[in-house]
Amino acid sequence: METFTYYPGCTLRTQAKDLDRYARSSAEALGISLEEPSDWQCCGGAYTTAKDEIATKLSAVRTLNSAKENGRPLITVCSACHNVIKQTNYDISNDEEMASKVNNYLKLDEPYNGETTVYHYLELLRDVIGFDNLSQKVVNPFKGKKIAAYYGCLLLRPSKALAMDDPENPVIMEDFIKAIGGTPVIYAQRNECCGGYITLEDKAQAAKRSSAVMQSAKDQGADMIITACPLCLYNLKKNSGSDLPVYYFTELLAEALGVKEESNE
């Protein structure tokens, strides 16, 4: 069994327990062991791009450094955590001034300079397990189901830091859908924003964005939509006014692998 460091993030501990629970049981079924560091802190939800912001970057660096100390790659699953951690890792690798400020602050035994490899759970499936391999382990294929992948913003952009896929023509989630036996639906809004945190103070704008996403998927004949982001799920479900079902990709994965029921124990 191959072991990875796993960062669930605070939302997966509370509102998005499903995203976490199905990720864990599926990993086990795929022969991957996820080890959670005992001392992680919330990464803050959004990366502060400003060069004169250091304190807001520290918690992500601590997480990256604890994976480095364990000598294992870091796995994320929430799109927001992934985005913060990847952008932090990119900047600390490429911006010497930022790296030296952060390291002066943290005073680690050995400075952290971007050594940790970070995989989003989808990348774990693609790059470590392999989609072909995954498809052979599927016991309940989503045969005949038209599934629309919703990337939103944070999985893909900024693409030079995230480097997951082509930001305008991504395939990773569609390949995942094929691996679990479903039929991917391509639609124009799959990598446009759902409104994100604006839902806190401007429901009308969140409704406008999220309904555009849902309508676009529905127009292409989708039976359901999948996401990796708790806030996308919230916006698409609560602010769009659409009845198209929305699921975490990990829930479909657990179902395909036949471990969904035991995940709920």
Add this chain to the structure above:
Amino acid sequence: MNNNLKEQVLRSSGVNVLKCMRCGKCSGTCPSYDEMEYHPHQFVYMVEKGDIDTLMNSKSIYKCLTCFACVDRCPRNVEPAKVVEAVRLAAVRQQGNNHMNPNQIPDMLDDDMPQQAIVTAFRKYIK
């Protein structure tokens, strides 16, 4: 024209505003276009001109969703979202200028609201 503020925004964002060719592609792709009084390409231009106060006093700084569409789709790699963030930070760092009061937050919540939305708002709106 405020040179100190301009210097601060340029340093904080790390953006070279002179690279912009004013094609407007960033604004065309911005999901908050209709809600903004000043659009991403105008942020870039107004920072170049040193007209920072106008931007700091505009609600537009709280309308950016940090979707990074303008960053990825700018043909000149200007990264306008970083300019928007630097201006917003200059505004919320001023004493008493938080955009949100933590006491307001409970009223904005419902049973399904993910923590992610709240911590993001804290990071964006409060210093």
